[in-house]
Amino acid sequence: MNEQFITISGARQNNLQNLSLKLPLNKMTVITGVSGSGKSSLAFDTVYAEGQRRYVETFSSYARQFLQRMDKPKVDKIEGIPPAIAIDQTNPVRSSRSTVGTMTELNDHLKLLYARAAHLVCSRCGSKVNRDSPGSIAKQIEKNFGGQDITISFSVTVPHNFTSEEVKGFLQAQGYTRILREDGFSFDVIQDRIIVCATNRSRLIEDLEAALKNGNGKLSVYLCSGEKKQFSSGLNCPDCDISFKDPTPGLFSFNSPIGACETCRGFGRIIDFDIDLVIPDKNKSLQKGAVKPFQTESYKECQTELARFARRRGIPLDIPWKDLNHLQKEWVIEGEGEWDEGKWYGIRRFFKWLESKSYKMHIRVLLSRYRAYQICPVCDGARLKPEALLWRLGEKNLNIHELALLPISDALDFFKSLGLKSHCDEAAEMVLNEILTRLDYLVSVGLGYLTLDRQSRTLSGGEVQRINLTTALGTSLVNTLFILDEPSIGLHSRDIGRLIEVLHKLRDAGNTLLIVEHDPELIRA
Ligand SMILES: [Zn+2]
Ligand SMILES: [Zn+2]
Structure with missing residues (x-):
């Protein structure tokens, strides 16, 4: 294959003296040298500046006025430059709502996983809340009303573009002729009258199944005393008789009004x-x-x-x-x-x-x-509404906040051992894989000791740079020029080998890397 290059001729930015060179594309190039030799002038002020400038030029003139214009670097000619992203050590974050979890986009994936794969514990008794099914409702009925003559019914509301006579017609066509109650807006339709006993078990389950289906997940049981009992296929703790809502991803985000604790508005602290x-x-x-x-x-x-x-x-x-x-x-x-x-x-x-x-x-x-x-006295620093914290994952029953307090290396172990139940869908599986990959990158670049709840503004420059590096990997960009400023800074020598692996992964995905570095091990790589 023909090797391709970024060709730079006559660079004179800052202290560069009419420098000309070729940088190989889809390779990792390390620039090194004593301080003041112009490494940064070449990498950031020339190559990155030009890459950014070209990128901005691709926008319409209308959009361009909102983007920061970079000055044209002092250089005769640069050819073959791809769009450039600088991963440097400046930490632009000042909001306490930015955490390692939001920076790495892990929180976005976690909220999806919790909404799809977490289980609920009851806010009162703490036991696991299951979704009621025809089978579980039948069990409750047999336990409480054995031998009784019961009427199973479901409600149908009249849609605004139909008359109640029309709806009655539809019901009759399906064999539902007995109406228990009607008020012009809705009907209580009789599914069946049945004696609760072992021989009627399968008929009872069939009745419940049909009534739940026709009644949009809800049904009523009338006892011969006239008493009415309601059941639903929703989330319900039968012991405490509390119903719970199905979760949405927003419930697990402290940056969403749906999920944020109302007292501290998602900051976790109050003044x-x-x-x-x-x-x-x-x-x-x-x-x-x-x-x-x-x-x-x-x-x-x-x-x-x-x-x-x-x-x-x-x-x-x-x-x-x-x-x-x-x-x-x-x-x-x-x-x-x-x-x-x-x-x-x-x-x-x-x-x-x-x-x-x-x-x-x-x-x-x-x-x-x-x-x-x-x-915050209400959420105790969890930043989320109490109902969000009732949702737990895995055998350890961790809620999303407890998870965010784990060191990332422990969180990785937790997710590795998390077997999603077979009822979980493919989407949850995909999200879990995404989470595992990102956590693994973070551990690889020596950040396993951080927690997802750690505020971004308290991170060191080196930590910020390595987090941004893993985020870049996670977004699977290709044909991009990544420019890094001393990524080994603050890293244990034993972690440098793994950092190099991560950099190679980024290169092998079809990107070009330009690194300003002093570390001899990285220079050899
Ligand atoms: Zn309960
Ligand atoms: Zn709060």
Whole structure:
């Protein structure tokens, strides 16, 4: 096969002195040299800049105005350059909603897998919730109403473009002639009347099957006493009589309003007053000024009110804060009612009131002195609504948050041993494979110690670069020029071999790699 090259002639960017060279396409090329020799000038300021510029030129002039234009590098001619992607060490992420999981797109795959393959545990009793089937409903009926004469019925609503007579006609054509109840909008249709006994078992199951089908997954059973029992083929804990909704992928995403915890809006933390800052000296009594913000000139009125209400309630004012009992402390913090009702409002309402005035600069400064980020009390840092956390995977019953707290190498082991049940579809199988591949890449580049919940902005430059490298691999791009800046940085020497394997994989997928590097092992590769 004819070897192809990127040809560069007369590069003079920064300190490059009229450099001309050929870079082989679909190969891995390492640029090395002492610092200041112009490695980055060649790789980033010349080759990458030109690759980007050409790429931007392919957009319409309308789209181009929104893209960052790169200056044409100082070079006579560059030929044969593919679209370029730089994988460098800058960490552009500032939002605390970006995590290793979102960066690697693993969260997107996990939410699909949870929506398809997770099982549900009951929010009250914690036992596994199964979907009711005709067989399981029959069992419940036999257990509770054995020997009784029952009527099985299902409801049909009249679609808005039909009359109830027309719907009745359809039903009659299918053999359903007995209507239990009708109100012009819906019918309760009798499926069958049957005595619950062992000889009728298969007929009962057939009836239930048909009624569920006609009633859109719901049916009613009337006992001879007139009592009505409802059953559905949905998710239902029979012991607690709680029904659950089927999950959607959005339920498992803290970046979606469907899944995000309503209290912290998916951040996992809230900003609230910190009692250790409000009462810094636990040896002080209330009288001596334990509640620090009440001691200033502006809020000494609050101190007076605290003392007045405390006397009325018999809360001791002269003993150290640490010696007050739990209920007394809670009274001071939570209060007993609103200020305008003439009640003790407590420290919490005091801060709520301050917050409503936080458009004033001095109030904002005051608040910042007593507030701190705290783990969200509702989701306990999980960022998700409680119903999302009821869905579990595998024999270890891990919810998606517990999974995100595992080191990636442990998560890889977890998914390797996760046998999806045969009822799971091909799509779940595909998603699982995608997850395994990505986790495996992350372990390969020496990042097995990170958790998916780790915030992106706390990562080092080297970690960011290697994560982006695995993401690039996962997106299966081809004919692309990847430019990397010292990918070995911060890596143990034993991990460099695996990093090289990953780089070779990227090359073998049909890409060109240009690497600025000092590590001798990588240079040899
Ligand atoms: Zn239950
Ligand atoms: Zn929360």
